[in-house]
Amino acid sequence: EIVLTQSPATLSLSPGERATLSCRASQSVSSYLAWYQQKPGQAPRLLIFDASNRATGIPARFSGSGSGTDFTLTISSLEPEDFAVYYCQLRTNWPLTFGGGTKVEI
């Protein structure tokens, strides 16, 4: 089973700053990676799929990059509503797996 490791566990930033979140896979997964945002008490929301494609309705300040084993989610300028937990997810084989999450806090 491929393991996804997210870092840092917590990212403390201010509105307007740039956020850079990392997701590392234990072996190459091509570009088969997604990112989700989850706010307290809510279901996750798909942000990015296949490493770099924004899902429908996702603002342009969210971008994804990477391939192979190292992936990055970048939020170019944090809005107040972006403070949340972010998860990466792999789709190369069964079981589908998630990273442990990165909390972006004020």
Added chain:
Amino acid sequence: QVHLVESGGGVVQPGRSLRLSCAASGFTFTSFGLHWVRQAPGKGLEWMTFISYDGTNKYYADSVKGRFTISRDSSKNTLFLQMNTLRAEDTAVYYCARDFSYYFDTWGQGTLVTVSS
């Protein structure tokens, strides 16, 4: 508008069973695979199981294989999760999610299952 609504959660004793439902609307139910994903209190996301659009293919996480069964009823546009031999570690919010090339593009609001004596 695509909508998924889970129900059936509650408090159940260890070793007992529970069946969750997920009512789907706003899309062609028979064209999409569906998943169950759970989240233990204060923890991360854990994928549980998948069923293909026509019900012929099913996959399970090792943690629930042999205890949980996924099914779907296209006449009712409803997804089910039959959970048997429940354990304390099955305590979680259970989400149903629509498949998008083995990602999850739409999620329900979740239903809480608490396994406790």
